[in-house]
Amino acid sequence: MTLTLAILVPLLPFLGALAGLAAGRRAPGLVRPLAVLPTLAAAVLAVLVMVGLGPGHHLDAATQLTPTGGLPITLSFHLDGIAVLLAVLVTVVATCVQVYSTSYLREDPRYPSYAALVSLFTAAMLLVVYSGDLIVLLVGWEVMGVCSYFLVGHHWERPDARSASIKAFLVTKLGDVPFLFGIFVLASDAGTFRIDGVVAAAQTGQLPHATLAAILLLCGVAGKSAQFPLHTWLPDAMAGPTPVSALIHAATMVAAGVYLVARLEPVFLRSTAALVVLGIMAVITMIGSALCALAQDDLKRVLAYSTVGQLGYMAGALAVGDRDAALFHLITHGAFKALLFLCAGVVIHAAHTNSLTAMSRMDGLRRRVPDAYATMGLGLAALAGLPPFSGFFSKDAILTAAEHAANGEALTGGLGPAGNVPCWLGWTVLIGGLLTALLTAAYATRLWLLAFFPVRRPEQAAAPVAPTAAAAAALVSDEPAGPVEPPAMRAPLWLLAVPTLALGLVGLWPKALPAWLDGVSLTPSPVTWPIATAVALLGAGLAWLAWRRAAARVLAEAETDVGAAADPAPLLLGPLLAPARVGFGVDVFYDRVFVRPFLAAARLVSFLDREVVETYVKGAAGTPGLLGRAVRRAQNGNTQGYLSALAAGVVLLAVIVAVAQ
Amino acid sequence: MTKLATAPALDSTHGFLSPSGVEIVFVLVGLAVLGAALLTVTTKQLVHAALWLVVALGGLAIEYLLLTAEFVAWVQVLIYVGAVVVLVLFGLMLTRAPIGVSPDADSGNRWVALGVAVAAAATLVTLVVDAFRSTWIDLGTVAGSTTANGVTLFRYWVLPFEALSVLLLAALVGAIVLSRRTARDEKER
Amino acid sequence: MHLVYPAVLAALLFCVGLYGVLARRNAVLMLMSVELMLNAVNLNLVAFDVWLRDILHAGQALTLFTITVAAAEIGLGLAIVLLIFRNRGTADIDRVGRLADGDETTGDIEKESGATVG
Numbered sequence: 001m002t003l004t005l006a007i008l009v010p011l012l013p014f015l016g017a018l019a020g021l022a023a024g025r026r027a028p029g030l031v032r033p034l035a036v037l038p039t040l041a042a043a044v045l046a047v048l049v050m051v052g053l054g055p056g057h058h059l060d061a062a063t064q065l066t067p068t069g070g071l072p073i074t075l076s077f078h079l080d081g082i083a084v085l086l087a088v089l090v091t092v093v094a095t096c097v098q099v100y101s102t103s104y105l106r107e108d109p110r111y112p113s114y115a116a117l118v119s120l121f122t123a124a125m126l127l128v129v130y131s132g133d134l135i136v137l138l139v140g141w142e143v144m145g146v147c148s149y150f151l152v153g154h155h156w157e158r159p160d161a162r163s164a165s166i167k168a169f170l171v172t173k174l175g176d177v178p179f180l181f182g183i184f185v186l187a188s189d190a191g192t193f194r195i196d197g198v199v200a201a202a203q204t205g206q207l208p209h210a211t212l213a214a215i216l217l218l219c220g221v222a223g224k225s226a227q228f229p230l231h232t233w234l235p236d237a238m239a240g241p242t243p244v245s246a247l248i249h250a251a252t253m254v255a256a257g258v259y260l261v262a263r264l265e266p267v268f269l270r271s272t273a274a275l276v277v278l279g280i281m282a283v284i285t286m287i288g289s290a291l292c293a294l295a296q297d298d299l300k301r302v303l304a305y306s307t308v309g310q311l312g313y314m315a316g317a318l319a320v321g322d323r324d325a326a327l328f329h330l331i332t333h334g335a336f337k338a339l340l341f342l343c344a345g346v347v348i349h350a351a352h353t354n355s356l357t358a359m360s361r362m363d364g365l366r367r368r369v370p371d372a373y374a375t376m377g378l379g380l381a382a383l384a385g386l387p388p389f390s391g392f393f394s395k396d397a398i399l400t401a402a403e404h405a406a407n408g409e410a411l412t413g414g415l416g417p418a419g420n421v422p423c424w425l426g427w428t429v430l431i432g433g434l435l436t437a438l439l440t441a442a443y444a445t446r447l448w449l450l451a452f453f454p455v456r457r458p459e460q461a462a463a464p465v466a467p468t469a470a471a472a473a474a475l476v477s478d479e480p481a482g483p484v485e486p487p488a489m490r491a492p493l494w495l496l497a498v499p500t501l502a503l504g505l506v507g508l509w510p511k512a513l514p515a516w517l518d519g520v521s522l523t524p525s526p527v528t529w530p531i532a533t534a535v536a537l538l539g540a541g542l543a544w545l546a547w548r549r550a551a552a553r554v555l556a557e558a559e560t561d562v563g564a565a566a567d568p569a570p571l572l573l574g575p576l577l578a579p580a581r582v583g584f585g586v587d588v589f590y591d592r593v594f595v596r597p598f599l600a601a602a603r604l605v606s607f608l609d610r611e612v613v614e615t616y617v618k619g620a621a622g623t624p625g626l627l628g629r630a631v632r633r634a635q636n637g638n639t640q641g642y643l644s645a646l647a648a649g650v651v652l653l654a655v656i657v658a659v660a661q
Numbered sequence: 662m663t664k665l666a667t668a669p670a671l672d673s674t675h676g677f678l679s680p681s682g683v684e685i686v687f688v689l690v691g692l693a694v695l696g697a698a699l700l701t702v703t704t705k706q707l708v709h710a711a712l713w714l715v716v717a718l719g720g721l722a723i724e725y726l727l728l729t730a731e732f733v734a735w736v737q738v739l740i741y742v743g744a745v746v747v748l749v750l751f752g753l754m755l756t757r758a759p760i761g762v763s764p765d766a767d768s769g770n771r772w773v774a775l776g777v778a779v780a781a782a783a784t785l786v787t788l789v790v791d792a793f794r795s796t797w798i799d800l801g802t803v804a805g806s807t808t809a810n811g812v813t814l815f816r817y818w819v820l821p822f823e824a825l826s827v828l829l830l831a832a833l834v835g836a837i838v839l840s841r842r843t844a845r846d847e848k849e850r
Numbered sequence: 851m852h853l854v855y856p857a858v859l860a861a862l863l864f865c866v867g868l869y870g871v872l873a874r875r876n877a878v879l880m881l882m883s884v885e886l887m888l889n890a891v892n893l894n895l896v897a898f899d900v901w902l903r904d905i906l907h908a909g910q911a912l913t914l915f916t917i918t919v920a921a922a923e924i925g926l927g928l929a930i931v932l933l934i935f936r937n938r939g940t941a942d943i944d945r946v947g948r949l950a951d952g953d954e955t956t957g958d959i960e961k962e963s964g965a966t967v968g
Contacts (some may be wrong), residue, residue, distance in 0.1 A: 640880075640943060644773045644872045651781045658788060684851050691859040698863055698886050702870030714882050716862075721889055728856065730896045733913050737892075740921050745885060752878045752928040756941040767873050768944050774872030782865035789857040796853040798901045805900070805910050813907040814914070821911075825918050832922035839929040848916060 002052040005045045005062050006079055010126035012038040012045070013094070018121035024112030035115035036098045038123055043091035046126075050084040055515035060132060061388050062198065071187050078132030078195055081516030082327055086129045086259060089331050093251040093338045094122040096492035100342055101243045103488035104349070114154055121147040125252045129259065134183045134193045137260070141179075141224070144253050151248065152240035162489060164239040171233040175223020182216030185209050186267065195263060202266035203416065210267055212655060214274030217264065218281070225257030225311045232587050234308055235292075238300040241614040242345030245300060249307055250337035255330050258314045262323040262330075263578045267329060269321055271415025279319030279425045282433035285312035288584060290439030294446065295569050295580035298354045299344050302447055306383065307337055309436060313398055316429040321410035321421045322401030324520040329394035332503050336382040336391060339496035343376040346489055347451060354448040355564035366452045371485055373452055375500075380448050382500045384441040385536045393504030394522035395437065396532055402430035413518035430528075434535050441539030446547065446568050455551040455566035546571040610659050683800060687727050694720035705766045707758040711749050718742050728798075730805030856897035863890035877931040877941045881924055888920045 016038030023030045053059060062076030098118060105111045124147060127140035146169075153165030187193045189209050190201035201207050220226065226234040226249075234254070236244060248254070261268060261278070268274050286309050293305035310333050317326035350369045351359050359365060366373050382391035404411050405426025410418040506512045507522035514522055524532075546568030555567045570577050579585060634645070697717035701710045718741045725734035803809075814822055863886060870883025892913045899909020935941045 040807060637946075638768075638770070638944060640770045640774070640872050640874075644770055644777055647781065647868060647872065648773075648777045651777060651784055652790075655780075655784050658784065681851065684855060687851065687855050687859075691855065694859065695862055695866065698866045701886065702866055702874065702879075704882055707876060710879055710882060714885065717886065718889065720889060721893060724856070724859070724893060724944055725896055728896055728911055730900065730913075733892070733896055733910055733917075736914060736917055740917050741885070741889070742928050742953075743922055745924050746923055748928055749882055749885075752931060753882075755932055756876075756878060756935040758876065758878065758941070763864060763876075765874055765942075766879065768875040771869075771873035774869050775870060778865045778869035781868055785861035785865065786858055789861050793853040793857055796901065798851045798853055798856075798897065800851055800900070801904075804903060804907075805896070809907060810910055810914070812913055813905075817906050818911045818915075821915060825915055829918065829922055832926050836925045836929040839926070840932050 002049055002059060002079070003077070005052065006059070006077055006130060007107070009042050009049060009091070010123045010130060012042045013119040013126070014123035017123060020112055020116035020119060024116065028112070031112045031115060032102050035119065036095070036102065037574055038119060039095045039098050042122070042126070043088070046084065046087040046091045048336070049079065050088055050572060053079055053081075053084050055081060056519075057070040062194070064133060066610045071191065071193055073135045073193055074133050074193060075136060077130050078131035082259075082262065083129050085327070085331060085513075085516055086255075087126055089334045090125050090129060090252050093496070094118070094247060096338065096495055097243045097247045098340065100345070100489050100492045101241075102247075103486040104243055104345055105241060110154065114151070114241070116149050117150050118244070121151065121248065121252070125256065128256050132195050132606040134187060134195060136200070137195070138180065138183060139300075141256060142176070143222075144248075144256065145169060145176070145224075148172075148237075148248050148253055151244045152237045154241050154244065157182040157240070158239065161239040163427065164233075164236040169466055170235045171230050172223040173222045175230050177219075178216040179220020179223075182213045182218075182220065185213040185216060186264075189213065195463050198264065199266045199506045202264075202270055207267060210270035212455075214264075214268050215277060217260070217267075218274065218278060221257035221261055221315075222281065223257075225254045225315070226308045227257075227281050227312060227315060228288060229586065231285060231289070231308050232583065232590065235296075235301050235304040235583065238298065238304050242300065242341055242348065245304070246338045246341035246345070248456040249304060250341050251334035254307060254311055255334060258311060258318070258326060258330055261315070261318045262327055265318060265321070265323045265412075266415045268318065269412055269420055272420045272422060275319050275321070275421055276425055278315055279429055281311045282315035282319055283428055284484050286316065286432050287311065287439070290436050290443065291573065291576060292583050294439060294443040295573055295577050297356050297581075299348060299359070299447070299451065300341075300354060301661060302356070302443060303337070303340055303344060306340075306440070306443070309440065310337065310383075313395065313433060313436070316433060317401050319421075320402050320405035320426050320429050321412040321416070321418060322398070322404075322520060323415070324411075324413060324514065324517040325394070325397035325401045327517055328397050328507050328522055332382065332390035332394040335496055335499040335503060336379045336389075339375055339500055340379040340383065342489070342493055342496065343372040344381060345464045346372040346485055346486060347376070348494070350485075356447070357567060359452075360450040360454055360565050360567070361455050363456065364378060365454070369485055370430045371490045371493055375497045376451075378497050378500050379447065380444040384540060385437055385532060386441075386499075386540075387533060388504065389502035390500055390502070392529075392533070393507045393522070393524065395433075396529045397507060397522045397529045399430060399433050399437075399532050400523075400525040401432055402426050403525055406430055409518055411520050412571045413520040415518065434532060437532055438539035441536040442543040442572060444538040445543035446572075449544065449547045450565075450567065455554050456471040516591060542572065543568050683727055687724065690720050690723050690727070694724065703767075705762045705764065707753055707763060707766065708760065709752070711746060711753060714749070715742055715746050718746070725805075728805070729800055729803045732805050732807045732810040734805075788817070851912070853901055855898065856893055860890045860894040860897070863887075863893065875942050875944055877943055880943065881927050881931070884927075885920060885924065888916060892916050932959065 016034050020031060020034045023034060058078065058080035060076065060078050062074040064074045066073055098115065101115065101118070103112060108114065119557075121144060124140045124143035128137050128144070131137040131140060148163045151168040152168050153161050155161045156165075183193075184478045186198055186207070190198040192198065198207075202210065206215070219230075223230040234249060237249060240248075268278065288311045289305045289309035289312065293302045293309065296305060310329070314326040314329050314333070316324070317329065346369050347365070348354055350372075351362055351365055354360065378389065383390035383393040385392045387393075401411050403426070405421045406423055407426070408423050410421035410426065412418045412421070507514070514520060547566060549571055550568050551566035573580055582588070601612075633640075694717050697713045697720060700713040701717060704710050704713065718737065719748045722737045722742070725737060727729075867886030867890060868886075870886060871880055874880050875885060890898055895909040895913045895916070897909075898914075899907060902909070931941055935947055940946075949968045
């Protein structure tokens with residue numbers, strides 16, 4: 001029974017996608033129900049599957065479709081606590097996104113294909129979550145990559161959307177090639193593609209190439225989960241519609257990488273080198289992305305860098321061996337980040353601009369989007385890790401794990417030898433995590449203040465300065481000063497606010513979340529959580545003080561600097577502001593080192609094809625032409641010419657005959 | 662059909678280094694003929710070409726005389742020089758040949774033609790010299806008198822002779838038919 | 851007389867006539883060159899007849915026939931040249947290339963020295 005429901009969970013959105021693609025033109029009235037209902041049904045079924053499975057149990061089912069001649073590939077499901085919880089998260093967030101999109105993309109002519117692709121994406125992620133076979137997981141992984149290409153490039157009339165979608169696709173694919181080889185190494189060592197087979201082999205120490213496989217897999221994880229150095233696609237992918245960002249870049253696709261490492265944590269725990277690589281990658285990502293988030297002007301880019309940083313947190317937890325903390329943070333982050341993106345959509349829609357500096361000069365935004373204002377506040381508090389929101393509990397679980405690893409007793413939950421987690425790695429993750437907590441609280445506060453607390457000079461109250469014509473028109477037009485959020489956009493916000501508030505408590509009670517995972521305690525340690533909270537409050541406070549200073553300067557220097565905004569970032573970052581704003585030049589570096597030589601090589605190949613190979617082709621075409629023209633001269637109608645040829649032939653024959661005598 | 666009466670015998674008194682008078686005159690007239698023929702085919706003045714042709718044909722008549730073929734020589738003068746050349750001159754006039762130098766008298770083919778002609782000349786001369794190296798004509802008795810010709814023509818060659826007259830008639834009629842102007846041409850003019 | 855002299859003269863005359871046939875542009879000049887060739891043949895015939903002295907006098911008889919046929923031929927040839935001149939306005943052989951392959955238009959109008967073999 002549970003298995004049947006579990007099969008239906010990915011199947012329903014897939015069928016909904018197919019039906020949506022087919023019905024898009026012919027039956028436009030069916031499109032919205034086909035978008036929302038299969039995903040809603042899948043959410044209900046996922047909950048039922050979770051209830052039906054029960055904590056601490058797992059369910060395996062496999063069937064072999066065709067013999068492959070080598071290692072068998074099976075269509076198998078592996079349902080355990082992690083899988084069912086994550087499936088619930090994915091389907092609930094997907095439902096919220098679909099409902100939100102019915103209003104957000106109401107006037108979009110390509111809404112049917114968009115909704116179908118979102119359903120397809122949901123189905124692929126559910127396949128990844130429920131899959132018990134590495135190759136089936138890979139199928140879901142790649143389908144997600146393709147759907148993300150289509151969805152990020154939804155507004156393909158805009159060049160930034162086009163290039164962002166190609167960039168996302170290429171960067172994730174760059175990670176996927178070593179990922180594929182990692183799967184092959186793993187499977188050839190373990191003798192099977194089944195995940196539980198691989199995990200069993202890892203736990204009994206039968207993986208001779210664990211390090212190699214783990215590092216290859218990490219390349220794919222870095223691409224999919226936007227870790228350094230393959231993180232550059234995520235900020236640019238904000239060119240897609242905001243609900244897409246909520247689904248893909250908050251809760252699901254980027255979570256797939258973390259989920260994979262969590263699933264194969266026993267393999268990673270076999271190899272210290274892989275853990276070190278993962279940990280260093282995580283710490284660099286965390287700190288770098290937090291600095292970049294502090295410097296961004298675009299609201300969505302702040303959230304994008306924030307996602308990268310939070311994923312770094314999860315990767316850090318996995319690096320110190322505690323996958324339960326990582327999964328806890330994955331679930332809470334999925335909820336509050338999706339909430340933040342959906343709120344951002346509402347705010348941007350109301351303000352007609354993405355720019356924070358523009359919003360900081362716009363009056364009345366709070367009144368126009370009160371629900372978004374409230375829920376965004378909740379989401380940002382969870383992001384900053386303030387108690388009692390869910391983010392506090394999950395982030396502190398991670399820091400606790402790092403602390404345990406620093407003390408030499410990594411919380412691995414029996415998945416692998418704890419001795420493979422070096423102490424210095426634990427210290428690094430701990431200190432990096434605390435620093436990132438400071439920066440996270442700072443940029444969350446900055447976002448909140450800039451968006452909703454405008455600072456304007458008195459004369460600007462009469463003639464509001466707006467950055468774009470649309471914003472100016474919105475401000476002076478007869479748009480209502482009251483709330484402008486449609487109900488379809490408001491309901492998902494409040495729905496997601498509930499787990500943002502309450503999910504943290506679930507981790508405290510051992511019979512709740514830990515029982516579903518590996519039984520590792522998720523209670524924050526009494527040493528870590530005060531430090532972390534103090535650090536977060538410090539960061540928020542610093543940001544607030546800097547904002548006050550900047551606001552005072554804006555109000556004071558009214559005459560000289562018309563375009564100033566009350567941005568605390570220059571004060572907080574100082575000389576790092578300019579590099580942080582452009583992502584520390586990683587994009588430029590990639591462009592110089594990879595893109596330009598590649599384009600030059602492509603131009604060279606095109607040149608060779610045109611000049612060298614085409615020349616042969618044209619020559620092959622031209623030669624018969626030349627021959628024809630030459631032969632045609634024999635038929636030019638000049639009788640004297642014909643006679644000359646005749647006479648020459650006769651003379652020649654005579655000579656030959658004479659000589660041959 | 663050809664009945665060889667007597668084959669000429671090798672005469673030991675003949676030799677290259679002591680040509681007889683006939684031979685000398687023959688060679689000189691031959692040179693004149695060749696020169697006139699060359700001028701015919703190379704001169705750029707069309708009417709001059711016709712006149713040089715007269716010289717060439719006349720020179721050939723002298724050669725015939727030297728070869729004791731009198732009847733043929735006079736027929737040559739009568740018909741070729743008298744009729745054919747006049748016809749050629751008429752043709753030149755009626756086709757408005759330019760008086761004086763016409764620059765495009767030779768076509769672009771001439772180099773190929775030169776090559777072919779030189780090759781043919783070389784081949785033929787070599788063959789001929791090689792074949793007739795030690796052959797002499799006996800010019801003692803006159804071979805081409807009118808009597809002799811008349812006898813052979815009307816005794817052995819009557820049928821071809823009559824056919825020839827029919828041919829001439831056909832040519833005459835054909836020439837008239839080809840070159841007359843029809844009533845339609847008259848109206849168009 | 852050595853037979854070589856008339857034979858060589860005939861051969862050379864023939865080749866001169868051949869050159870004229872192939873190289874001259876005007877149709878009448880070409881016909882004149884044909885006459886040269888025919889005369890070379892006649893000389894050969896006469897020389898061989900005098901050398902061989904056969905009963906039929908075939909050489910000289912054939913020479914007479916050749917002269918006659920040549921006269922008929924040039925009469926007809928000139929009539930044809932006259933017709934061509936009337937129809938095409940020119941007696942140049944290069945310009946009457948209706949036998950040519952390719953465009954019909956380039957046959958007679960723009961044929962110049964470039965239209966040669968090889």
